[in-house]
Every structure is written in structure tokens, then in C-alpha cells.
Amino acid sequence: MVVGRKPPYAAESTPLPPEGFPPCRSLPSSSPLGPIVPRSTATSGRITALIPAQLLRKAEEFIDSGAFFAELAAMVAYPTESVHPEASVAVTAYLDEVLTPALTGLGCSVRTYGNEDPRGGPFLVGRRVESPKLPTLLCYGHADVVDGQADQWGEGRGPWTLTAEGERWYGRGAADNKGQHLVNLAALRLLLAEQGRLGFNLTCLFETGEEIGSPGLARFAAAHREGLRADVLIASDGPRVDAATPTLFLGARGGVQILLDVDLRPDAYHSGNWGGVLRNPATTLAGAIASLVDGHGGIRVPELLPPGLPDAVRRSLAGVTVANSPGDPAPDEGWGDISLTAAERLYAWNTLEVLSLGAADIDRPVNAIPGRARAVLQLRHVAGTDVSRVGEVLTEHLARQGFPMVDVTVLGRFPAARTPLDDPWVDWARAALEQVAERPVTVLPNIGGSLPHSVFTEVLGLPALWLPHSYPGCLQHAPDEHLLAPIAREGLVLATALFHALGNPTAELPLPAYAKGPR
Structure with a gap:
């Protein structure tokens, strides 16, 4: 899904990875990730027995080669600022020129829906049905971004041109949410290319107004409950607990x-x-x-x-440290x-x-x-x-x-909402992720911020799991928003492994009970 053509309102050129684009295999001790270096996924016999090592290597190579950067650069070039009504042209173009080809490439039928709430923009839904006997995964992302604040970025940076400085990739939407939904789309693409199938049915829902409060999303979900039936939501937004720690969170304040x-x-x-x-x-x-x-x-x-x-909830937070990355402000005593x-x-x-x-x-x-x-x-x-x-x-x-x-x-x-900590899908996802992370995955009952979790749990009645590919210091609503390349690399490995586990249940990692077909 490399978007090669430039929209008429985008930057003069779509940036490519810098010459000599560095692989993200190692990190300096000054990195927000600290000295932690994710272990090579190809070295664990237990992992390769459950998840093909070559699949995880391809995920790493997709980041290291610069292909991910190039795709994200094309996505960032669309100024999809939902706070500005005039940005509706860019929003529509992003749906038509970026997300629709991406979903079509996954074998999805794709449809755009209008929004009954005049404050909000359209919705995009892609569906791939492999068998009514398989589980159905619902994925979610948002195409919109906050105001670009173009005159406030650091020297040589801007909101609509993705810029690499070391392990930081600067651009509006790089972390919230274009980079995150690109990780998941790329993981699905890698899995489909490797297997020729996903092993589950897929529905992808994209909204265009999350940054202005998701107007119309709950109403849309209620009106299209049948079309959005699934067994579990797995999506990516918000931050990890810190840059170094793979995280699942189960809701939002x-x-x-x-x-x-x-x-x-x-x-x-x-x-x-x-x-x-x-x-x-x-x-x-x-x-x-x-x-x-x-x-x-x-x-x-x-x-x-x-x-x-x-x-x-108290037990789940025991040992969780707040502001654990270099550069984070210290909590006030x-x-x-x-x-x-x-x-x-x-x-x-x-x-x-x-x-x-x-x-x-x-x-x-x-x-x-x-x-x-x-x-x-x-x-x-x-x-x-x-x-x-x-x-x-x-x-x-x-x-x-x-x-x-x-x-x-x-x-x-x-609204606030939370998937129960004892939901079977939580333990399943944590076990699948820890196979490749090779260190504990932190499970948070919810993040401190807000996102439309309640739409999935309260309106659609689904267990909803969030696998974030960003960190608290990413400046997602400020100038100099950035995605950390090492988190994107590990995130792509984690997402690929999680989707593989969903499509290839084993005796060691069976799926929770699910309805036979979209529920």
C-alpha cells in the first residue's frame, strides 16, 4: 500500500527514508526505550514452534528496509485535521487513496458511509469473510489528526512531511493514529502474504472524527450492529505505559x-x-x-x-511505574x-x-x-x-x-468504559504477545486519556483490547509529534504474532470460546 501519487494539497514531495536509512535493531542508552533491546524473534525455539520465524523476520525487515517509513510519509502528507471543516477534502482523499486500496489489498469489500451527525465526517468499513465457522476480528483506527500547528514545529520539521531524526519520525499523525493503524494493516498484509489466508474473518472500521470526540460513531455502530458483529476488537491507539514496555490496555477514562x-x-x-x-x-x-x-x-x-x-484493578497496577521514560516529567509528591x-x-x-x-x-x-x-x-x-x-x-x-x-x-x-480484566481474551492476548516479547506485557485496566472504547463494549458488546504502538512522550497533540522507530518495529512484530495466533490456534494457545461466525 505505498501511495505514490501526491495529493494536490500535500507537501511538494513525499519524503523517502534518508540515505543510509538505519535499521532499528539497536538503541543507544539515551533512547527513550533505554538500554532494552528486543531479543531477536528468530532465536527462540518456543516461538518458532508456534509462530513462523520467517514471518517475524519479514515484519522486522519491513521496518528496517524503509518501506514502512515510505508508506507512513505518504499518509502523513494528507492534512486530515478534523477540527477544520475545510479539511474534509483531505479526509475524503485519505479514505479513497490510502485506506481503500489498503483494505482492498487485504481482500476486503470496502464501503464509505455518511455520518448522521453533522459535526462528524464519514466512516469507512472493510470486510473480508473467509468462513462463517471462523472467528471475526474487528479492527479500528481514525484517519483524522489534530490541528497541524505548522508554525510551532522544530527547525527542519513540519506536520505534513515525515522527517527522520535518529529513531524519532516526526509528523502529524505519525503516532496518533496513522502510524499505529499502519502497523496493524502491515501486520495483516504480512500474514496474508505468508499464509494465503488470515485464518479469521476481518472487519475494519475507520472513523474521521476521533480528535473532535467521535461525533456520530456510537450512533453509526448501533445502526450497523449486524455489519460490525465480531468476537473481539483489537486496535491500536494511545500510548504504552512507557516506551520500553509492551502494553495491553482494556479501556479509557x-x-x-x-x-x-x-x-x-x-x-x-x-x-x-x-x-x-x-x-x-x-x-x-x-x-x-x-x-x-x-x-x-x-x-x-x-x-x-x-x-x-x-x-x-489494584492488583493489575501493582509494580506499574508512571513516567518511566527519560525526559518524562516526574510525578509531583x-x-x-x-x-x-x-x-x-x-x-x-x-x-x-x-x-x-x-x-x-x-x-x-x-x-x-x-x-x-x-x-x-x-x-x-x-x-x-x-x-x-x-x-x-x-x-x-x-x-x-x-x-x-x-x-x-x-x-x-x-464516556468511560473498561473490558473486564478477567475476560478470557485478555489472558489469550497477553500469552500470545509474551511469546514474542520475551518479557512481561503490562496489562492496564485503562489508559488515563479517552478514546471511544465504550462504542465497542457498550454498543457492540465486544471485548476490546488495545495494543498501543506509541509512548507517553510522543507529543501527539503538540508540535513535534513523533513515532519511535523501535516501538514501530517491535509493534509490528507483536501485532503480526497476535494476528497469527488468532488465525492459527494451538493446543498451547487455544482461542477463547467464540461464536461460530460473526456474532
């Missing part, structure tokens, strides 16, 4: 965005002439926020907390609920964050009491938290605290 507005009067009044007799909306807002979350990040409203921390570990606070608990806060002009202050102050807060919450009445809960709490003048508006929501 949700988010509720909240506006607090203290609009007391249309004009500002002199602070000397009126100070002490006019309520200051900025001071009021600061007090209101402090009644919700203290100065050390502790949530003060019990209704905003989860019902508890399940023992299975004493921040949040100090009765929890850093991993528990990030992956198993709720947090209330102030995203923006303002009154008057902070760069040009004058001696006046402002008439209005506003703040946007975000409640990041884990599955099991009742957020159905967040607006009412906050309004009632603020009134009790003496702040009835603070207006509360819920700006948007994104």
Missing part, C-alpha cells in the same frame, strides 16, 4: 468538561472606589473552585469520585489522593483539572474589579463513576458552599 461562569455585572469598577463593597467575581470563582478541588489536587466533592478501587500510588491515581481514579481560568486581561491589568470571571474544568473519570448528574451535583454543592452566583454548564462528555 471518560471526561466531562464544565464551564464555571461568575457573571456579576457588565462593567468593571475602580478597585479603590469600590473594593470591599462589590463582590469580585475572580475571587468568588477561586473560592468556588477551591471548594471542588483543593490546592493539592484532592477532589472535595464525594459524588465526583468513583465508588471504589476494585481489587483486580503530595499531589492528588496520597493514599493511592501514582499508577492508581492515573489509571484507576478520578481527577478534577482546571484547564483554563481567567478574568480581565492578565497581561494588562488595571485597577478595576472585573465584572466577570470564568473557568473551564474537566473531570477525568474511570468506569463505574456516575456522571449523569454532574451539572446538578456541582450546582447544589456550590450553593451549599455559599456560591449560588456561580453558573455551571456541562460543555461536553466522553
Whole structure:
């Protein structure tokens, strides 16, 4: 699926790998991966007995040869910024010129669907049915990216031209999500070329609005439940727990965005002439926020907390280290609920964050009491938290605290969801991955961020597993977003092995019970 022709709005040339493109077999000690070097997959007798060594070598060679880089460069050249309506031309071209040929090459029938939600873009679905007796895999990816922020990238870099600097491949979408869904498409392609079959039925779903909250995705899934029937979802998005650790995660925290507005009067009044007799909306807002979350990040409203921390979740996070890669910021001591570990606070608990806060002009202050102050807060919450009445809960709490003048508006929501840790597909996937990783795979109950996991678990009723091919320091929503070549290389090996295990069950690694055919 090398896309050779240049779209009319893309960069002047599609970059190829730099001359003397280095294989990703070894890493300097300064690498975000540290000194860890994945062991050669061809050297383990146990692995070669279950997964053909030549298949895994081909996965490594696909990265080392520069072929993966060239394909990703062509994908990055499409400025598929869903936040900008005018980017719909690039989005449509990406579906037609990149993803449709990729899926057709896998033997899929492909169809594009419109979105009933006017805020969102189209959906693309590819289907390959080998036998109604085989399990069905659902894959997912998103074609859209965030704003390119073209004027903020480092020297010699830009959002729409993939640039290699050492092991970092810079470009918008390189990590989120084009590089990640390319890894999985390449793994499927390698498996099909090696075997002449996949050994399972395949459905691929691509959306074009994940970066703006996946508008219309849940409605589309509900309307097309029959066409999206499967036994398991395996997809890639988000980061590993750290660069060096192969990771599976089983869900995502949700988010509720909240506006607090203290609009007391249309004009500002002199602070000397009126100070002490006019309520200051900025001071009021600061007090209101402090009644919700203290100065050390502790949530003060019990209704905003989860019902508890399940023992299975606590056990899964034992030994998980947060911010374990060079260059990561160190977690702040004493921040949040100090009765929890850093991993528990990030992956198993709720947090209330102030995203923006303002009154008057902070760069040009004058001696006046402002008439209005506003703040946007975000409640990041884990599955099991009742957020159905967040607006009412906050309004009632603020009134009790003496702040009835603070207006509360819920700006948007994104649901939390989690595949159970004891789902049989979780143990199956971990066992398959550890055969080739040759080190423990970390299984997280969910990531700290948000993605549309609930669509697959709640709407489609599937176990959903995420195999991320990125890391927390990839800058995916910032300038200088990048994919780490060694993670892409290992990720392609892991994805190829996982798909091979799905299509070739053995007595040592049998599949969980599944419906005979798409369910």
C-alpha cells in the first residue's frame, strides 16, 4: 500500500527514508526505550514452534528496509485535521487513496458511509469473510489528526512531511493514529502474504472524527450492529505505559468538561472606589473552585469520585511505574489522593483539572474589579463513576458552599468504559504477545486519556483490547509529534504474532470460546 501519487494539497514531495536509512535493531542508552533491546524473534525455539520465524523476520525487515517509513510519509502528507471543516477534502482523499486500496489489498469489500451527525465526517468499513465457522476480528483506527500547528514545529520539521531524526519520525499523525493503524494493516498484509489466508474473518472500521470526540460513531455502530458483529476488537491507539514496555490496555477514562461562569455585572469598577463593597467575581470563582478541588489536587466533592478501587484493578497496577521514560516529567509528591500510588491515581481514579481560568486581561491589568470571571474544568473519570448528574451535583454543592452566583454548564462528555480484566481474551492476548516479547506485557485496566472504547463494549458488546504502538512522550497533540522507530518495529512484530495466533490456534494457545461466525 505505498501511495505514490501526491495529493494536490500535500507537501511538494513525499519524503523517502534518508540515505543510509538505519535499521532499528539497536538503541543507544539515551533512547527513550533505554538500554532494552528486543531479543531477536528468530532465536527462540518456543516461538518458532508456534509462530513462523520467517514471518517475524519479514515484519522486522519491513521496518528496517524503509518501506514502512515510505508508506507512513505518504499518509502523513494528507492534512486530515478534523477540527477544520475545510479539511474534509483531505479526509475524503485519505479514505479513497490510502485506506481503500489498503483494505482492498487485504481482500476486503470496502464501503464509505455518511455520518448522521453533522459535526462528524464519514466512516469507512472493510470486510473480508473467509468462513462463517471462523472467528471475526474487528479492527479500528481514525484517519483524522489534530490541528497541524505548522508554525510551532522544530527547525527542519513540519506536520505534513515525515522527517527522520535518529529513531524519532516526526509528523502529524505519525503516532496518533496513522502510524499505529499502519502497523496493524502491515501486520495483516504480512500474514496474508505468508499464509494465503488470515485464518479469521476481518472487519475494519475507520472513523474521521476521533480528535473532535467521535461525533456520530456510537450512533453509526448501533445502526450497523449486524455489519460490525465480531468476537473481539483489537486496535491500536494511545500510548504504552512507557516506551520500553509492551502494553495491553482494556479501556479509557471518560471526561466531562464544565464551564464555571461568575457573571456579576457588565462593567468593571475602580478597585479603590469600590473594593470591599462589590463582590469580585475572580475571587468568588477561586473560592468556588477551591471548594471542588483543593490546592493539592484532592477532589472535595464525594459524588465526583468513583465508588471504589476494585481489587483486580489494584492488583493489575501493582509494580506499574508512571513516567518511566527519560525526559518524562516526574510525578509531583503530595499531589492528588496520597493514599493511592501514582499508577492508581492515573489509571484507576478520578481527577478534577482546571484547564483554563481567567478574568480581565492578565497581561494588562488595571485597577478595576472585573465584572466577570470564568473557568473551564474537566473531570477525568474511570468506569463505574456516575456522571449523569454532574451539572446538578456541582450546582447544589456550590450553593451549599455559599456560591449560588456561580453558573455551571456541562460543555461536553466522553464516556468511560473498561473490558473486564478477567475476560478470557485478555489472558489469550497477553500469552500470545509474551511469546514474542520475551518479557512481561503490562496489562492496564485503562489508559488515563479517552478514546471511544465504550462504542465497542457498550454498543457492540465486544471485548476490546488495545495494543498501543506509541509512548507517553510522543507529543501527539503538540508540535513535534513523533513515532519511535523501535516501538514501530517491535509493534509490528507483536501485532503480526497476535494476528497469527488468532488465525492459527494451538493446543498451547487455544482461542477463547467464540461464536461460530460473526456474532
